[in-house]
Amino acid sequence: MVVKVHGPAFASATRRVLLCLIEKEIEYEMLPLDMLNGAHKTPEFLKLQPFGVVPVIQDGDYTLYESRAIIRYYAEKYKSQGTELLGRTIEQRGVVEQWLEVEGQNYHQPIYDIIVQLKFHPKMGKPVDMKLVEESEEKLGKVLDIYEERLSESKYLAGDFFSLADLSHIPFTHYLVNDVGKEYMIRDRKNVSAWWDDITSRPAWKKVLQL
Amino acid sequence: MVVKVHGPAFASATRRVLLCLIEKEIEYEMLPLDMLNGAHKTPEFLKLQPFGVVPVIQDGDYTLYESRAIIRYYAEKYKSQGTELLGRTIEQRGVVEQWLEVEGQNYHQPIYDIIVQLKFHPKMGKPVDMKLVEESEEKLGKVLDIYEERLSESKYLAGDFFSLADLSHIPFTHYLVNDVGKEYMIRDRKNVSAWWDDITSRPAWKKVLQL
Known part of the structure; x- marks a missing residue:
């Protein structure tokens, strides 16, 4: 069964799902959603995803949303296919x-706020809340300091194996590094920087960027 | 092996873990942490939990933090013991x-902000940010409207079975209903109200409240 993925391919949460599907060698089909014209707020879409956000997948008659739930589902369902993303033991x-x-709880909110303010607000003609950007950068920096320490002990976040934990960071951090002038937040931390180069050199991520 | 749980038993995230351990009939021991005197910021505790928050569990030489990770771990490890909390199929x-x-992503932040502002700030002599409370109540109300609709289709959030998804809501919502004068947010929604009565009538939650 080909997995249908609803959402624009540039949306970070959608990329999280696509990255997982490619790592797991699962066939999928994109169903692009014209969010600029409110396609995520139509009654039809809200029946699939009542919060009106992307991504949503449909796999036969099975529907699932929340990107981190979807990646867990496919990592478990196709445990022995493609890259092992949940570790080998409980x-x-x-x-x-x-x-x-x-x-999800510590890294996401500050990086999301930075990206929305610096990348999307200018495009939408909205004012940029620099106080929020500064506070978010401070919060994110503290989280990254803990990652720096953690990545001195193991090559990846969960141990010496690449996993959903690493994968889940890639889409938003890509914008932080490439689109909003904050690459130094990664490069100023030696272990985080080496980890970033490693996880973004994977063929699956390169494929996602080409979509 | 008795599971050691670090954290004050009244902390909502700790209660999430205790509730799961009791539902799964797992033996545990509380290691109370004097957070008012900064016990969660000592070098010793930060070695267990670098973010300086509770809970943390120790199970033999296995250490784990983040309450929602801990409950997933025990629900999976003891799949056939106590209450089934992950459903029966993938x-x-x-x-x-x-x-x-x-x-974790939609419900937690607004309810957390309401509880911190209305329950804890007054106790700590801090000012209450009523604008944040109002904005959070609006956000939480929208989420609860979607729950109301969902709970018209199934008895519990994930279907006709009680699961980690329901369990995870209980500790913070308990404070919303009982401590900050917002019980109407649950009671004004018929299906949410019936769900709330059902999930909080479970013996495991009554035990947690007695700790």
Whole structure:
């Protein structure tokens, strides 16, 4: 069954899902959504995703949303196909879940605020809240200091294996590094910088960027 | 092996873990942490949990933090013991993960801000940011409207079975209902109200409240 992915391919949460599907060698089809014209707020789309956000997947008659739920589902469903993304043992999966939660709870909000303010607000003609950018940069810097320490002990966040925890960071951090002049936040931290080069050199990520 | 749980038993994220351990009939021991005196910021504690927050568990030589990672770990490790909390199939688990992510990403931030402002700031002699409370109440109300609709289709969030997705909502919502005068947010929504009565009548939650 070809997995249908609703969402523009440049949206970071959609990229999180595409990256997982490619790592797991799962066939998919993009169903582009014209969010600029409000396609995510139509009654039809809200029946699939009541919060009106992307991505959503449809796999036969199975529908799922929330990018981090979708990547967990496919990493488990196709455990022995493509890249192993949950670790090999229940204990390893626990640590993958820990860092995936750190990403969702500690890393995501400040990086999201920075990207929205500096990349999207100017495009939409909205004012940029520089106070929010500064506060978010301070919060994100503290999280990255802990990552720097963690990555002195292991090559990847959950241990010596690439996992959903690393993967989940890539789409938003790509914009931080390439689009809003904040690459130094990664480069000023030696271990974070080496980790970033490693996880973004994977063929799956290069494919996502070409979509 | 008795699971050691670091954290004050009244902290909502710690309660999320305790509730799961009791539902799964897992033996545990509380290691109370005097957070008012900064015990969560000592070098010793930061070695266990570098972000300086609770809870953390130690299970033999296995250490894990982030409450939602811990509950996933125990729900999976003791799958056939106590209450089944992840659903019976991979597809059901996917839907559990979806609503657990909705809780973490959409429900948590506004309810956290309301509780911190209205319950904890007055106790700590800090000013209450009523604008933040109002904005958070509006956000939370929109999320609860979607829950109301969802709970017209199924008894619990992930389907007709109680799961981690429901469990994860209980500790913060308990404070919303009982401590900050916002019970109407639950009671004004018929299906949410019935769901709330159901999930909080479980013996495991009553035990947590007695700790």
